[in-house]
Amino acid sequence: MDSATSELPAHRTPLRDTAETGLKIVVVGGFGVGKTTLVRSVSEIRPLNTEEVMTQAGVGVDDTDGLTGKNTTTVAFDFGRISLNDRMVLYLFGAPGQERFWFLWDRLFSGTLGAVVLVDTRRMDDSWYAIDRLEHHGTPFVVAVNRFDDDARYSLDEIRQALALPAHVPMVDCDARVRASGKDVLITLVNHLHDLATAKEATP
Amino acid sequence: MTPRKPVDTGDPDRLYTVTGGRSRADESFDLVTLIVSESAPTPGMQSEHARILELCEHPVALVEIAAELGLPVTVVRILLGDLLDTGHITARHPRAAASVASLPDSALLQEVLHGLRNL
Numbered sequence: 001m002d003s004a005t006s007e008l009p010a011h012r013t014p015l016r017d018t019a020e021t022g023l024k025i026v027v028v029g030g031f032g033v034g035k036t037t038l039v040r041s042v043s044e045i046r047p048l049n050t051e052e053v054m055t056q057a058g059v060g061v062d063d064t065d066g067l068t069g070k071n072t073t074t075v076a077f078d079f080g081r082i083s084l085n086d087r088m089v090l091y092l093f094g095a096p097g098q099e100r101f102w103f104l105w106d107r108l109f110s111g112t113l114g115a116v117v118l119v120d121t122r123r124m125d126d127s128w129y130a131i132d133r134l135e136h137h138g139t140p141f142v143v144a145v146n147r148f149d150d151d152a153r154y155s156l157d158e159i160r161q162a163l164a165l166p167a168h169v170p171m172v173d174c175d176a177r178v179r180a181s182g183k184d185v186l187i188t189l190v191n192h193l194h195d196l197a198t199a200k201e202a203t204p
Numbered sequence: 205m206t207p208r209k210p211v212d213t214g215d216p217d218r219l220y221t222v223t224g225g226r227s228r229a230d231e232s233f234d235l236v237t238l239i240v241s242e243s244a245p246t247p248g249m250q251s252e253h254a255r256i257l258e259l260c261e262h263p264v265a266l267v268e269i270a271a272e273l274g275l276p277v278t279v280v281r282i283l284l285g286d287l288l289d290t291g292h293i294t295a296r297h298p299r300a301a302a303s304v305a306s307l308p309d310s311a312l313l314q315e316v317l318h319g320l321r322n323l
């Protein structure tokens with residue numbers, strides 16, 4: 001194609017031509033917990049925003065209402081990406097954790113590898129709904145505690161108790177601003193998924 | 205929601221115009237389905253269709269197309285359906301099953317781990 005006719009924004013880094021498999025991980029948690037910060041710290045592109053139009057009944061819209069009808073609402077989310085190898089590219093979605101966005105979650109969780117629940121110990125109440133929803137969906141997840149300002153008020157064990165988290169759910173401390181820390185959170189999740197898959201494959 | 209720059213859909217009627225009033229999207233396109241152009245834009249083509257073909261010279265995920273065009277995901281699904289029907293694009297759908305709670309196999313996860321460790 002004639003590249004002179006394309007007006008790609010300077011920040012757009014294209015995927016390799018061999019890229020064929022898109023994968024998804026969702027980062028969930030309350031407002032201001034550090035979802036976008038975590039996505040940014042590990043992403044190879046500046047996080048991008050997009051939005052979905054939906055009715056209360058679910059993602060997408062019905063013909064009687066149309067795309068701009070009064071019963072539709074628009075929900076925004078952000079995402080980043082990591083090229084894992086020549087073929088596989090991982091997309092990380094920062095999803096709002098509030099209850100009224102449950103219909104967005106259903107869409108994002110479909111086909112997702114797993115989820116990271118990001119927790120701020122100053123506002124742990126925000127995490128309950130997210131955890132409940134993931135358990136309901138059967139989506140595997142890990143809990144990452146974003147330690148704002150070296151907050152050390154609660155140990156991981158205390159947070160596990162406060163959230164009534166089962167022992168099999170991995171927990172990890174993180175600093176969402178630090179790339180190595182964000183990478184560690186993702187590895188914790190995928191290790192967990194790998195354990196689950198290996199166990200499942202071992203049962204006839 | 206996170207404070208953000210609103211996606212600029214301009215006039216609310218723009219969505220109606222872009223889709224020709226249609227609201228049913230092709231649900232086979234996942235957020236991370238990778239789209240590749242199979243031809244250059246043709247003269248007289250709807251500008252959003254042309255823009256997608258320019259963008260997808262190399263593979264681009266549906267969700268990135270939506271972000272670049274400043275259009276909702278559902279609208280992009282409708283536009284991609286048009287382009288697929290006319291043979292202007294090909295779609296590389298995710299390998300992982302689309303059903304909830306279906307774990308991918310350990311070999312795939314091992315590849316993901318390997319990729320993450322090499323970051």
Ligand SMILES: Nc1nc2c(ncn2[C@@H]2O[C@H](COP(=O)(O)OP(=O)(O)O)[C@@H](O)[C@H]2O)c(=O)[nH]1
Pocket residue numbers: 029030031032033034035036037038094146147148149174175176177205206
């Ligand atoms: N001190 C500190 N600030 C953080 C940390 N993580 C995120 N922030 C800040 O907290 C604010 C909210 O983070 P953001 O990622 O936008 O939260 P989101 O609403 O979950 O996407 C931003 O100003 C971040 O810079 C952290 O680990 N420590």
Ligand SMILES: [Mg+2]
Pocket residue numbers: 035036037078094206207
């Ligand atoms: Mg955010």
